[in-house]
Amino acid sequence: EAGVVQSPRYKIIEKKQPVAFWCNPISGHNTLYWYRQNLGQGPELLIRYENEEAVDDSQLPKDRFSAERLKGVDSTLKIQPAELGDSAVYLCASAGRTYQETQYFGPGTRLLVL
Amino acid sequence: SQQGEEDPQALSIQEGENATMNCSYKTSINNLQWYRQNSGRGLVHLILIRSNEREKHSGRLRVTLDTSKKSSSLLITASRAADTASYFCATIAGFKTIFGAGTRLFVKA
Numbered sequence: 090e091a092g093v094v095q096s097p098r099y100k101i102i103e104k105k106q107p108v109a110f111w112c113n114p115i116s117g118h119n120t121l122y123w124y125r126q127n128l129g130q131g132p133e134l135l136i137r138y139e140n141e142e143a144v145d146d147s148q149l150p151k152d153r154f155s156a157e158r159l160k161g162v163d164s165t166l167k168i169q170p171a172e173l174g175d176s177a178v179y180l181c182a183s184a185g186r187t188y189q190e191t192q193y194f195g196p197g198t199r200l201l202v203l
Numbered sequence: 204s205q206q207g208e209e210d211p212q213a214l215s216i217q218e219g220e221n222a223t224m225n226c227s228y229k230t231s232i233n234n235l236q237w238y239r240q241n242s243g244r245g246l247v248h249l250i251l252i253r254s255n256e257r258e259k260h261s262g263r264l265r266v267t268l269d270t271s272k273k274s275s276s277l278l279i280t281a282s283r284a285a286d287t288a289s290y291f292c293a294t295i296a297g298f299k300t301i302f303g304a305g306t307r308l309f310v311k312a
Contacts, residue, residue: 093245122300131291131302132246145298180245189233189295194245 091115093195095181101201107169110198114162114183121158122192123166124180132180138164171202209292209306217311222279224306226292227272235268236293237277240305246291249277284312 094113102108114121119140124132135154137145140161149156153172158164168175178199182192210225226235234253238246250266252259252275259266265278279286289305 124302129304131293131304133302134300137298137300182246191236191248191251192246192293192300193248194238196245 093181093183093193095179095195095198097198098196099199099201101203102171103203104173105170107167108171108200109165109167110179110181110200112164112166112181112195114164114181115193117185118183118193119161119186120184120190121164122180122182122184123156123164124182126178126180126197128177135166171200173202176200176202209290209303211306212304213307213309215309215311216282218282218284220282222282222286222308222310224277224290224308226275226277226294226303228275228292228294228296228301229273230296232270233295233297235275236295237264237266237275238291238293238302240289240291242288249290279308282308282310284310286310 096111121138123135125135126132134148136149136156138158141158154168156166178197180194180197182194184190184192208227216222232254234251236251237249239249240246250259250261252266252268263280268275287310289307291302291305293300293302
């Protein structure tokens with residue numbers, strides 16, 4: 090079974106530029122998460138999808154971050170414009186049916202904003 | 204804010220020794236999960252323990268949960284150099300998943 094796929098793995102951009110991250114969850118998983126992980130910290134939830142519905146986006150900085158999950162499968166997280174403080178690892182995870190189940194994480198996208 | 208708080212922040216042991224790390228949380232939970240993260244990698248799920256369970260085992264891993272003290276512990280027995288990683292607890296409370304800052308374990312060969 091293929092795991093969670095994320096791309097790109099690394100991204101370096103200048104501040105004020107836009108950036109997008111892509112995630113393909115494990116086949117059949119209804120729940121999809123985007124997390125941000127700063128160096129030396131645990132993951133911080135940005136948004137959770139149940140199928141194509143964003144059921145928890147309370148931690149998503151909506152002035153510059155947006156996300157979508159078309160058709161309830163792949164998801165894209167966008168930052169526009171990026172700021173220096175956005176430098177972090179962005180992790181995508183998926184779970185089977187509900188938020189209470191085991192989460193399977195992708196390798197993450199390491200973003201550096203210069 | 205992060206609900207799960209791991210203790211210690213860092214732990215260095217010799218291969219073959221046991222490693223114990225603790226997680227404390229603030230509110231009632233549905234379940235608690237432990238994850239491992241190797242340097243530069245994604246998180247790997249280790250064990251899920253539900254709020255009505257007190258102990259679970261998986262290979263060399265033993266997890267306990269004390270809901271009265273709002274705490275959990277992860278014990279790794281007979282540690283190996285390959286166990287070197289960061290270990291995170293994640294609490295599932297209501298609709299929220301909250302990770303702690305993690306314990307960094309270093310196992311010396």
